[in-house]
Amino acid sequence: MHVRNRTERLRGWERRLEMPLLIASPLFLACYAVRVLDHGRDPLLGDIAAIALLTIWALFAVDYAVRLVLSGQGAHFVTSQWLDTVVLILPLLRPVRIVNTYVTLQRRHDRPRLSLYGRVMAYAGITAFLLSIATSLAVYQQERGAPGATIRTYGDSVWWACSAITTVGYGDVTPVTPLGRVFAVFLMICGLALLGAVTGSFSSWLVQVFRREDEAGGGGPPPDGKRPPGN
Incomplete structure (x- = not known):
């Protein structure tokens, strides 16, 4: 019963975070593009992009930490979910997770077209x-x-x-x-x-x-x- 409740809580958390993460992933890439392409021309714009990058990465980190705790797998979660671990360390790769998130949403709400x-x-x-x-x-x-x-x-x-x-x-x-x-x-x-x-x-x-x-x-x-x- 305890394991089932933990699994249900994990699935509930993932469902609640799917859409925010789907939006945050390309937004992270866009903010990084602003930081790179602006190249210090507009300090205010660069600071806003930097704050947004840190905020979005914090969302990724919180999501990873919560799933780590709810999974109950401990250190095994780091290796079993290796893509999420790599993306957390290298958040620039986070947009790649858009594909997996979109597939999950499509399977849940409709049949693949x-x-x-x-x-x-x-x-x-x-x-x-x-x-x-x-x-x-x-x-x-x-x-x-x-x-x-x-x-x-x-x-x-x-x-x-x-x-x-x-x-x-x-x-x-x-x-x-x-x-x-x-x-x-x-x-x-x-x-x-x-x-x-x-x-x-x-x-x-x-x-x-x-x-x-x-x-x-x-x-x-x-x-x-x-x-x-x-x-």
């Missing part, structure tokens, strides 16, 4: 877009003004992020700072994983479509190769 393969491709695309935006901001923050940097504008950083996550890698602009290269490695690994997920899902969808067409067409000639009478 896309097929399994469609959902995989759509969610992989959204994740790739959010990762590209977040990483381009982080890399630009590290690279601007660095000696020998080729990423001098945010446009350069976006161009680099697009080429990195698609595994093209033109090499015309590349990070030169140590932290910038760490972000680059992370984005390239994520790009490979997402590209593999999209390619695999698309191939499976094509196989499913062709199989349905074959079944609808009768599956070809009879096994013995003979035609029906009259043909």
